[in-house]
Every structure is written in C-alpha cells, then in structure tokens.
Amino acid sequence: MKYKSVFDIIGPVMIGPSSSHTAGAARIGRVARSLFSREPKWVEISLYGSFAKTYKGHGTDVAIVGGILDFDTFDTRIIQSLELAKQKGIAVRFIEEDAITDHPNTVRIKMGDENGDLELVGISIGGGKIEIIELNGFKLKLSGHHPAILVVHNDKYGTIASVSNVLAKHQINIGHMEVSRKEKGKMALMTIEVDQNIEDDILKEISQLPNITRVTKIVE
Structure with missing residues (x-):
C-alpha cells in the first residue's frame, strides 16, 4: 500500500x-x-x-x-x-x-x-x-519520507549484524532495511529507514565499526 x-x-x-x-x-x-x-x-x-x-x-x-x-x-x-x-x-x-x-x-x-x-x-x-x-x-x-542511514561497507560476514546491534543498543527501530552489492565480497550498500532521526554520535559509532567505509544520513 x-x-x-x-x-x-x-x-x-x-x-x-x-x-x-x-x-x-x-x-x-x-x-x-x-x-x-x-x-x-x-x-x-x-x-x-x-x-x-x-x-x-x-x-x-x-x-x-x-x-x-x-x-x-x-x-x-x-x-x-x-x-x-x-x-x-x-x-x-x-x-x-x-x-x-x-x-x-x-x-x-x-x-x-x-x-x-x-x-x-x-x-x-x-x-x-x-x-x-x-x-x-x-x-x-x-522512500525519502523517513529518516534513514546509508552505510557503504565491505561485504564481510557480521557487518550487517554489527550495525543492527548499534541501532538496537540506542533503541532505534528499523522500519525498512536492504543491502545491495555489485559483486560478492566487494563493496556493498546498506539502506536503513528508521523511526526517528539519528544523532551524529551514533553515526560516528557506526562509522568506527570494522568494514565500514562511509555513513550518511537523511533526516525527516
């Protein structure tokens, strides 16, 4: 709908x-x-x-x-x-x-x-x-109608779970999430729409995780 x-x-x-x-x-x-x-x-x-x-x-x-x-x-x-x-x-x-x-x-x-x-x-x-x-x-x-973060990362085991764990720790609820990659084991893009705007310190915490290349947010 x-x-x-x-x-x-x-x-x-x-x-x-x-x-x-x-x-x-x-x-x-x-x-x-x-x-x-x-x-x-x-x-x-x-x-x-x-x-x-x-x-x-x-x-x-x-x-x-x-x-x-x-x-x-x-x-x-x-x-x-x-x-x-x-x-x-x-x-x-x-x-x-x-x-x-x-x-x-x-x-x-x-x-x-x-x-x-x-x-x-x-x-x-x-x-x-x-x-x-x-x-x-x-x-x-x-959609561009909800706060979101876009995470560019190496396509490595555990990367998605580590980002999700940070959001869960800060009680950030995920509304929609998907991962796109051009080639297995290379660079990938994680798109996560959430229920609230994410503070910069949380983005910094995500950016410091292993295999993370860049984190960008879209505010509501």
Missing part, C-alpha cells in the same frame, strides 16, 4: 502545479543534495518518459534544482531556482532521454565538485511520494 492517509493522496503543501512532476521532483533533488551533503559545483539532470516530455511546462526543472538547493516543496524560492543556481555559480545541464524506463517519471541526477561526485536515480510515484532506486550504481529502495 503506497498511501497511508488522505493527505498522501491529496499531496503535500507545495509550489504547483503537479504533486508528481513538481513536489516529487523537488524531493528527489533534495534527497540528492542531502546525500551529497554540500552544494555542488555542477549538476547534470537526465529526464525520462513523462518527465522528459513535460518538464518545462510542469516546472519539473525548477523543482529538481530547487531541491538540490535544499528548498522544501513549499518554498517559494523554487520558482527562481534556475536563476539562483546560476548566481551561485552552479552549472546546470538538462538532458531529455529517449530510453524507456520502468516508471514514466524518472530522473537521473549527477552532481559534483572538486572533492567528488554522486549519481542518483529517482522516481516520482504520485502524491509527492518518491523512491530512490539507484545510488552510485547500487540498486536500492529509499
């Missing part, structure tokens, strides 16, 4: 015109910004399906960039996001893709600076709800 209340069906408080093409797009952009953890110097946005056909008319372009600038769905600055990004010196490029995807409202966001880059694929499933389905080549399923 994708919708938990009537408010999910109506959609979020937002700058219009469309909950899927505008609010959902803004949320995907904001998750990308949260995972990158800083303002990028350049952004490449590839649009697929319905997004590619209608992104200018429905404001999908300004919404995604607004999210990347860390604006919420109701922030009126979204309307000027392209100009604001230009003023900040962020190079933004849009690409209309012809490839057929599993979902019509699909976007691939690449962003970076001199210190690194990030690649994310998200879909807007309606009512402002989203799913992040790929991150830096790892397959995942992240």
Whole structure:
C-alpha cells in the first residue's frame, strides 16, 4: 500500500502545479543534495518518459534544482531556482532521454565538485511520494519520507549484524532495511529507514565499526 492517509493522496503543501512532476521532483533533488551533503559545483539532470516530455511546462526543472538547493516543496524560492543556481555559480545541464524506463517519471541526477561526485536515480510515484532506486550504481529502495542511514561497507560476514546491534543498543527501530552489492565480497550498500532521526554520535559509532567505509544520513 503506497498511501497511508488522505493527505498522501491529496499531496503535500507545495509550489504547483503537479504533486508528481513538481513536489516529487523537488524531493528527489533534495534527497540528492542531502546525500551529497554540500552544494555542488555542477549538476547534470537526465529526464525520462513523462518527465522528459513535460518538464518545462510542469516546472519539473525548477523543482529538481530547487531541491538540490535544499528548498522544501513549499518554498517559494523554487520558482527562481534556475536563476539562483546560476548566481551561485552552479552549472546546470538538462538532458531529455529517449530510453524507456520502468516508471514514466524518472530522473537521473549527477552532481559534483572538486572533492567528488554522486549519481542518483529517482522516481516520482504520485502524491509527492518518491523512491530512490539507484545510488552510485547500487540498486536500492529509499522512500525519502523517513529518516534513514546509508552505510557503504565491505561485504564481510557480521557487518550487517554489527550495525543492527548499534541501532538496537540506542533503541532505534528499523522500519525498512536492504543491502545491495555489485559483486560478492566487494563493496556493498546498506539502506536503513528508521523511526526517528539519528544523532551524529551514533553515526560516528557506526562509522568506527570494522568494514565500514562511509555513513550518511537523511533526516525527516
């Protein structure tokens, strides 16, 4: 069941015109910004399906960039996001893709600076709800509507249990968890949605566990 209340069906408080093409797009952009953890110097946005056909008319372009600038769905600055990004010196490029995807409202966001880059694929499933389905080549399923931590780690025995034990010790309840790996015994990505925002000291404790490479959080 994708919708938990009537408010999910109506959609979020937002700058219009469309909950899927505008609010959902803004949320995907904001998750990308949260995972990158800083303002990028350049952004490449590839649009697929319905997004590619209608992104200018429905404001999908300004919404995604607004999210990347860390604006919420109701922030009126979204309307000027392209100009604001230009003023900040962020190079933004849009690409209309012809490839057929599993979902019509699909976007691939690449962003970076001199210190690194990030690649994310998200879909807007309606009512402002989203799913992040790929991150830096790892397959995942992240709603972006709950606090979450993403743990990059070596695919070694006991690593998942050690992270779970830290969360249990601090009485953090796991709502959804999955692990993705590109190759057995190599790097893997642990995606954990939880019921409450996680404090930085807990993230530090997880980051110091054996086989952990990086820990990133998404706040609610």
